[in-house]
Amino acid sequence: MKLNGEWARSVARTMDGVRILDQRKLPWAVEWVELTSAEMAARAIREMWTRGAPLIGAAAAYGLAMALRGDPLSLDRAYAQLLETRPTAVNLRWALDQVRDHVRNLPLAERAEAAFARADAICDEDVALNRAIGKHGLALLEELHARHPDRPLNILTHCNPGWLATVDYGTATAPIYLAHDQGMPLHVWVDETRPRNQGALLTAFELSGHGVPHSVIADNVGGLLMQRGEVDLVIVGTDRVTANGDVCNKIGTYLKALAAHDNCVPFYVALPYTTIDRSLASGDEVPIEDRSGDELAWITGPTADGAFAAVKVTGSPVHNPAFDVTPARLVTGYITERGVTAAI
Structure with missing residues (x-):
């Protein structure tokens, strides 16, 4: 990209x-x-x-x-x-x-x-797989945009499912890039994705570089946007999908899936076959990584004078699981290199 x-x-x-x-x-x-x-x-x-x-x-x-x-x-x-x-x-x-x-x-x-x-x-x-995911996802975006051709298609993402998370194109972002390149009007709601802010820092960086219209939002804004009808679909990536279709992804994905389900917003997961783990029956068996509490307790970035600084936001003990599991029942479909499917 x-x-x-x-x-x-x-x-x-x-x-x-x-x-x-x-x-x-x-x-x-x-x-x-x-x-x-x-x-x-x-x-x-x-x-x-x-x-x-x-x-x-x-x-x-x-x-x-x-x-x-x-x-x-x-x-x-x-x-x-x-x-x-x-x-x-x-x-x-x-x-x-x-x-x-x-x-x-x-x-x-x-x-x-x-x-x-x-x-x-x-x-x-990986590049070929992601481009194929993009092509199949593009057909889905075209179908959804045709329902409201008078306005941009609004897509919500979580974490960084982009080319910075892959070798090129990304998983969930691949359809977005292809749609944008062919002239489809669209807009991406980018979850900040605390605690490491991969959405605000990485996904937004990618989309800016490619010229894709987007807005960074706080993680908890997505539910409100769905209630207001301002989200046409959610597309996320994943770190592991188990044999029954449960989706392990960056912490906060499960809450987005719940909000999407409650508001009848399609929730899609984009992934290549290399991310499917059929050795595990369900998401209950996925090892969830617990990371350092410093990721949540501190935020680092440039100050007004351009210098970098780390700012502490809490002095309390921190619990920092990095992933959660979205049950397959909340997933509308999986966008893979072979097509869009309702089950893995």
Whole structure:
């Protein structure tokens, strides 16, 4: 997608490894970071330099390849090191499995090159999957817009389901970008998505760069907008969908689904097949990541004079689960690379 007017992927190969955007500094500073080892990749994932289930998987795949470049015998050790960085997003394990299974039976001298090739293929496939999601979602948006052709289509998102969470296009944002590019009038309500503000900082940054009309809203405004008829549909991404269709996504998604259900607003989940985990029967089995309370207790950003500062907003103890589970019964449909379906 577009970054400073130029087309770019969120992860790219370099001579020594891969480069990623440091998402901790967006949108105030656009800085690329080069990862040259499995240790750096693990840190980038754990500390959320890079985020989003598909992109975490891609970064981990390259991390495993870099480990094998340094030591072809480190396959299982590096795999375990990268796997433990984030427990909830299933794409992480999927991508690591892809690389490990691809190289395990190869001669040691061939492992690193083959691992990099498989990581490259994972990235290329992610772009193709997301574009296909976009095309199927576009048909859905066209159908909904045809019901009210005299006004923009109003879409509500949560967290960052965009190209910064994938290699390109994004999941929930892919239909939005394609619709905008073909001239459909639309407007996106962007949840701020506390505590890390991925919506206000990342999704809004993406949409601004691509010229998509949008407004950032507080997380709790969505229900009011739905009551007022100002939301035509909700589209979210996901970190894991279980065999029965339950959706694990950024905390607050469940509340949006409840509000949508109560107001008869369609609620869609956009995802590639790599995010489906059929080994788990339901969302009750998904490990929910508890993150540092500092994410909620502190807010960081530029001050009036342009300097960066961290501001404490509470001194009380903090409980900070990062994800929740939306039951399949609240999901209108799933937008996948194969089409829009009512069930997984």
